[in-house]
Amino acid sequence: MEIQHPTTDRTGRTPEAFRQNIVNNLYxxxxxxxxxxxxxxxxxxLSRTVRNHLVERFRRTVDMRYAVNPRFVxxxxxxxxxxxxxxxxxxxxxxxxxAGAALDGSQFPMTTMIEQDVEPGLGNGGLGRLAACFLDSLATLDIPAIGYGIRYEYGIFRQEIRDGYQVEQPDEWLALDFPWEFAQPDDMIPVGFxxxxxxxxxxxxxxxxxxxPAEQVMGEPHHILVPGYGTTTVNFLRLWRARATAEFDFRLFDIGDYASAVQAKVHSENISKVLYPNDNTPQGRELRLRQQYFFVACSLRDIIDRFLRCGNPIEDLAEKVVIQLNDTHPVVGIPELMRLLIDEYDLEWxxxxxxxxxxxxxxxxxxxPEALEKWPVSLFERLLPRHMVIINEINRRFLADVSARYPNDYDRLSRLSLIEDGGERQVRMAHLAVVGSFSVNGVAELHSQLLKDRVLRDFYELWPERFNNKTNGxxxxxxxxxxxPRLSGLISDTIGDGWLRDLDRLEQLESHAADAAFRAQWRAVKTANKVDLAAVILARTGCVVDPNSMYDVMVKRLHEYKRQLLQALHIITRYNRLVADPTLDLTPRTFIFGAKAAPGYYMAKLIIKLINAVGEVVNNDPVAGKLMKxxxxxxxxxxxxxxxxxxxDLSEQISMAGKEASGTGNMKFALNGALTIGTLDGANIEIxxxxxxxxxFHxxxxxxxxxxxxxxxxxxxDYVAAAPELEKALKQIASGVFSDGDPTxxxxxxxxxxxxxxxxxxxDYAAYIESQEEVDRAYRDxxxxxxxxxxxxxxxxxFSSDRxxxxxxxxIWRVKSLPVK
Incomplete structure (x- = not known):
């Protein structure tokens, strides 16, 4: 890159101006x-140069919204x-x-720049990926919206595989500067406990x-710009970092007790240190509740401040504000808003x-059931005493209404109560969410129906009008x-690029499916992508795979209900068939897994070990290894x-029916041209x-x-006895075939x-094996x-998040698009 002197224009749209702005930001x-x-x-x-182009749009977005004062999500x-x-x-x-033209000819190619870009690990799986998709679509649709969350210093752990076992390493995404955020330390919000x-x-x-409160921490906001595609709108995501009210106790520091001097700071700032601390211990459970209340308390203060800044009276809050609770984690916001309205804004109950x-x-x-959060009443009373009083009052009034509607139905009262009795008394957060919300939605048609029929049946009978379905995208x-980009280019060349904002336009591809030339182009795209992934696999695992084999893929969070075990049993069965008959005409396959298991989830981590152990045997077998990896x-x-x-080529969506709420990986695979093998669960049904x-392949x-x-x-x-191949696979696992002879x-x-x-x-094993045989036959054509x-x-x-x-x-929200002029 040639030497240039800084200038003042930050958003020039010529390669020369863009290159100059990179230099400016460098200096x-x-x-x-x-x-x-x-x-x-x-x-x-480079990142700050790109960000400057978004900042100008963000300024226009903010100015227009303050002028119009719209309803916000x-x-x-x-x-x-x-x-x-x-x-x-x-x-x-x-x-x-x-940017490409500006860097052209320099020793800093764009591919190298993108490799420097760190992915913020602020989530665990589908919930976080969905939330990111939704923010993207809200901005693209010009809907006034702000996302709120926690700025975890260490996000979801970085997974390493050692000797087949998952090893968790810190995800140090903030080890270096993160150029996409704006810190606002002058806008901190106090939070009590x-x-x-x-x-x-x-x-x-x-x-x-x-x-x-007995203690207080400060919430420091950091926001990340969320631009819309093909529009001027730029929304933002506001993430909260926990800061201590005082850096250290100077008296203790002065006498040399350095550890004690900073103890309060460490205790306060632990709140935003790590995503989802292990809640198998009392300390972990307390920290997790602290996290949830911290980010909700900060967010509600910020929401109300924004609302009042526009000159709105607090009594009109519901006219301009709608808050979507993404699962039970932010549900403590319901008693927190009640506390603010009653205690600080003097409204009557x-x-x-x-x-x-x-x-x-x-x-x-x-x-x-375990994902429908419950918190011990004793913990709530100690950590959030005022909120526990409010929850009890909400519950008292709610149960009085239920009792009036269903006299003497004590079982129903017990089932509906916000407080679960029997053993340790607990606050049922999903119940609180339903009672305190005007809308309750599931995320796929089957999921929403099961919520009404089983999980929240009593609430559905009470308020059927509150329940609705919104299938994910x-x-x-x-x-x-x-x-x-290869497939994107082929699609745009074929039907234009309007599909990027209107995904229903993909249906125009249907008429091209019968065109042999188009099919050849489609296959060429897939083959090139498979070659690229083979290179990634080699670099990350040292395993050489054949891009001409079928790529059979199962990537998602590791949980028993998602049934990675079922795929492992299929692989062992396939391996046994090849060993028994090396001349067997099986379609070559590469089985690709990717999954993180929660650090405290022993069985999930053992399944990862099993998959790797099976791979070690299969990949090194002189016969099977030629047709399987x-x-x-x-x-x-x-x-x-x-x-x-x-x-x-093949998307594995094989959870037990009735357990997967929706899934979004199934949508991503299908949109990229993979066929699905799956159960009738979650959004599989709608796909x-x-x-x-x-x-x-059902x-x-x-x-x-x-x-x-x-x-x-x-x-x-009974199912083992009826399936000799299943019995053999289980005996092999049990006898140590895949564990160097260790049967334990x-x-x-x-x-x-x-x-x-x-x-x-x-x-489901026998039906799964039969369906996989059908896959083999189909892939040959x-x-x-x-x-x-x-x-x-x-x-x-x-299956677009825009839809x-x-x-x-x-x-649900009754909000309208507000395009930025």
């Missing part, structure tokens, strides 16, 4: 110079998985070509309460509750345009997913309905059959399967497989 922001700049120096200067989520920001912001600011509440009489003789009930809407993301900008890609995240989704049953028990089998008494050994290593897995098999792995792949992509336009956000906006 003024980095304090570096061209002669000695490192790759990271240039990356930081506030999205509260404990997780966001944003992915790399540089490639997205280059696309959304329309500076990709400018503990202490006690006292009652007093106000000037009108009314009894009021005042909370006196009835008025405050009427406002609260019109402000909050709740999305439930699970069918798993993903953003095509990141998961096709950025992840799969098993790969476990470590540290699955958004960035790695962007390499995997475009290359997949199958849209792509056609003939383009979807197997397994339905939800109704699952419930019936469990009701009659499920006996796993995987004994917990065998015992779990044979004793209870909670997720019916063995019951190259032309027909390609045609089916094209139809999968063409018919999945419904989902339109439905939320129109049917």
């Amino acid at each position: 003024y922001s980095r304090g570096a110079n061209v002669q000695s700049a490192s790759n990271y120096d240039i990356y930081m200067a 506030y999205y509260l989520s404990a997780e966001y998985l944003l992915g790399r920001q540089l490639p997205q912001n280059l696309l959304y600011s329309d500076t990709g070509e400018l 503990g202490g006690h509440a006292e009652h007093y009489h106000d000037a009108h003789g009314h009894v009021r309460a005042r909370w006196h 009835h008025a405050a509750w009427e406002i609260t009930g019109r402000v909050f809407a709740y999305t439930c993301h699970t069918l798993m 993903v953003t095509p900008r990141r998961f096709i345009r950025l992840a799969n 098993v790969v476990f890609l470590p540290n699955f995240n958004v960035t790695l997913g962007e390499s995997i989704y475009p290359a997949a 199958r309905e849209r792509v056609g049953a003939e383009n979807f 197997f397994g028990l339905t939800v109704e059959e699952v419930f019936a089998l469990k009701a009659q008494g499920y006996r796993p050994m 290593l995987f004994e917990p897995i065998i015992r779990t399967l044979l004793d209870r098999d909670e997720f019916l792995v063995l019951a 190259e032309e027909t497989w390609t045609q089916r792949a094209i139809l999968n992509a063409a018919r999945c336009g419904f 989902a956000m339109r439905q939320y906006a129109e049917e």
